[in-house]
Amino acid sequence: MPLRRLWAVTAAVLCALAGLLLGPVQPAGAATSGAALAAAPNFKAPYPCGQKWTYSHHSAEVRRALDFVRADGGTTNGTPVLASAAGTAYRHFQADGAGNYISIEHGGGWRTYYFHLSAFSVPDGAQVAQGRQIGTTGSTGNSSGPHIHYEQLYNGVGQDIRINGGALAYPGGYHQYYLTSDNDCGGAGTPFTTWGSGVRVRADARLASPVVATLPGPTGVRVLCQKQGDTVNAEGYTNNWWSKLRDQNGFVSNIYIDHPASQLPGVPLC
Numbered sequence: 710m711p712l713r714r715l716w717a718v719t720a721a722v723l724c725a726l727a728g729l730l731l732g733p734v735q736p737a738g739a740a741t742s743g744a745a746l747a748a749a750p751n752f753k754a755p756y757p758c759g760q761k762w763t764y765s766h767h768s769a770e771v772r773r774a775l776d777f778v779r780a781d782g783g784t785t786n787g788t789p790v791l792a793s794a795a796g797t798a799y800r801h802f803q804a805d806g807a808g809n810y811i812s813i814e815h816g817g818g819w820r821t822y823y824f825h826l827s828a829f830s831v832p833d834g835a836q837v838a839q840g841r842q843i844g845t846t847g848s849t850g851n852s853s854g855p856h857i858h859y860e861q862l863y864n865g866v867g868q869d870i871r872i873n874g875g876a877l878a879y880p881g882g883y884h885q886y887y888l889t890s891d892n893d894c895g896g897a898g899t900p901f902t903t904w905g906s907g908v909r910v911r912a913d914a915r916l917a918s919p920v921v922a923t924l925p926g927p928t929g930v931r932v933l934c935q936k937q938g939d940t941v942n943a944e945g946y947t948n949n950w951w952s953k954l955r956d957q958n959g960f961v962s963n964i965y966i967d968h969p970a971s972q973l974p975g976v977p978l979c
């Protein structure tokens with residue numbers, strides 16, 4: 710469809726301009742050490758489970774970005790944009806470039822970027838779980854058509870984008886490569902919010918188990934299952950139920966899950 714094609718090309722060019730306005734262009738295809746890659750989050754597609762999108766990259770694109778448009782008959786505009794991994798989400802706005810955009814700090818030097826949103830879905834500084842909606846796809850800023858401009862940066866340098874551990878291609882146009890999302894699919898767990906600060910997530914439901922993550926403040930989490938373990942006395946509560954958190958891959962005492970029941974309703978046993 711010629712019109713669609715022209716639209717895509719125009720969007721791509723404007724997207725490049727948007728990137729140029731953002732600041733210094735990083736070298737393309739920056740090398741990343743094996744250790745950094747090994748420590749990278751298991752990034753997932755930035756759009757809902759089961760949706761098929763196509764992606765492209767053009768020579769003037771910055772920071773190894775890829776632009777995504779929907780290719781399964783659904784409408785790109787207005788589709789939820791999802792966090793591709795857990796982290797802290799920050800809102801930004803650049804009228805003549807990226808438009809409304811979100812950056813997510815994942816820890817370990819890793820960040821992802823999502824440009825041209827029509828709306829934000831989380832407050833600035835929100836802790837988000839993988840698969841959490843962070844915005845709505847749009848065409849704000851210097852963009853002539855709805856798409857998600859998506860980037861993965863390590864220590865501020867754009868990396869070749871990897872989804873589920875596999876590197877994506879960098880085609881010069883749409884409809885050469887496709888990616889179907891498995892972000893937030895079944896088995897995603899039940900969403901809850903934690904409370905308290907410095908809450909430790911452990912490898913098992915035992916107080917002596919190693920700490921695998923620490924939740925700095927109220928955090929959106931996905932609880933996969935729960936089981937009984939060591940009894941915890943904290944914050945005026947006593948509870949021996951623990952929840953297994955999907956994104957942190959460990960257990961937290963149910964005391965720190967923001968729900969009045971000691972055993973969470975609707976959550977299976979581990």
Ligand SMILES: [Zn+2]
Pocket residue numbers: 724725770774775776858859
């Ligand atoms: Zn772009």
